Amino acid sequence: MKYALLLFASLFATSWNASFAQNKVAKTTSAAEFEQGLKANKAVQLVDVRSAGEFAEGHLPNAQNIDINSGDFDQKVAKLDKTKPVYVYCAVGGRSAKAMSKLQKMGFVEILNLDGGIKAWSREGKKVVR
DSSP: HHHHHHHHHHHEEEEEEEEHHHTOEEEEEEEHHHHHHHHTTTTTTEEESHHHHHHHHHOOTEEEETTTTTTTTTHHHTTTTTTSOOOEEEESSSHHHHHHHHHHHTTTEEEEETTTTTHHHTTTTOOEEE
16 A cells, blocks of 8 residues: 555656646747747846846846856846746857756746847847947
């Protein structure tokens, strides 16, 4: 009887973890889809992972700056809500891809990376705050 209960509990936990993992989203997306997500979901946590100097030169509206190359990146993003979407971007997409990978490992449920970064965003004539 004990063995049957342990087996059942183990199978339940495994299937629950598998279904939870399937609900996670981490992808790189176009500027148009990124913008659409920002407009559709006011709970999005928008993170610019560039340096403070780059951020000061121009950033997306309502973005917060958490530099991927700073020593406290992990501590700062740990303060974000893991259950709410996190949208990340950098200059052209390399640093934000690295950030997306880190966020996945930290257990964030939904992460979108802006393909081509703020440069792609600007090329499409989308708003940048200076």
